[in-house]
Amino acid sequence: MSIWEYANPKKFMQTSAWALPWFTGLAVLSMLVGLIWGFFFTPDDYKQGSTVKIIFLHVPAAMLAINAWLMMLVTSLIWLIRRHHVSALAAKAAAPIGLTFTLIALVTGAIWGQPMWGTWWAWDPRLTSFLILFLFYLGYIALWQAIDNPDTAADLTSVLCIVGSVFAVLSRYAVNFWNQGLHQGASLSLDKEEHVSDVFYFPLLVCIGGFIALFVALVLLRTRTEIRSRRLQALLTRERGTA
Secondary structure (H helix, E strand, C coil): CCHHHHHCHHHHHHHHHHHHHHHHHHHHHHHHHHHHHHHHCCCCECCCEHHHHHHHHHHHHHHHHHHHHHHHHHHHHHHHHHCCHHHHHHHHHHHHHHHHHHHHHHHHHHHHHHHHHCCCCCCCHHHHHHHHHHHHHHHHHHHHHHCCCHHHHHHHHHHHHHHHHHHHHHHHHHHHHCCCCCCCCCCCCCCCCCCCCHHHHHHHHHHHHHHHHHHHHHHHHHHHHHHHHHHHHHHHHHHHHHC
């Protein structure tokens, strides 16, 4: 069995119909457990107080904001190289989801930053690159809407996705590139001395798992919708041609 079989719309629809309920159930269960555990059963931090608990929303949203764009990059490259329509539609489907995660990360970051830094916003390297990534999401979605020919739209948005990937990488590694930034280091690390305390670490992992499952479920759902929409447009075009 080849992975390219799933580029066939019929095969994708069959497989996603089976997988979607499982990812949806996993997302709901993990997010409920993780968020309730994190917000109600973890102590306040000795420096940040209860504000620290925003990491259970901020960190997963920020991770998915970046990785959603990287997923779009991979599917866009597949489209440019192999011309599989499902990959282009998957990238299109993921964009509004990634945009939402980016907005959540920006808003929760501002809520955390106000008491910690004394300001809602600072032109910190990671924050700035994240804002630019948000604008790239908006531009990507707008470009899809502005072009009538779907293949041309897929080509141009794929190029835009490649360019925007620079800022996705900068968003992930800005703290390492510019040590003078205000933003703290990574909350998760292989070095136990760097990542958050275990009392926050384990519920955070559950939240991240829930956000990943939610992202997969939403991408599957929206890609299925895009495929159905493409089929409907093809049928309408055919009917107009025979009328």
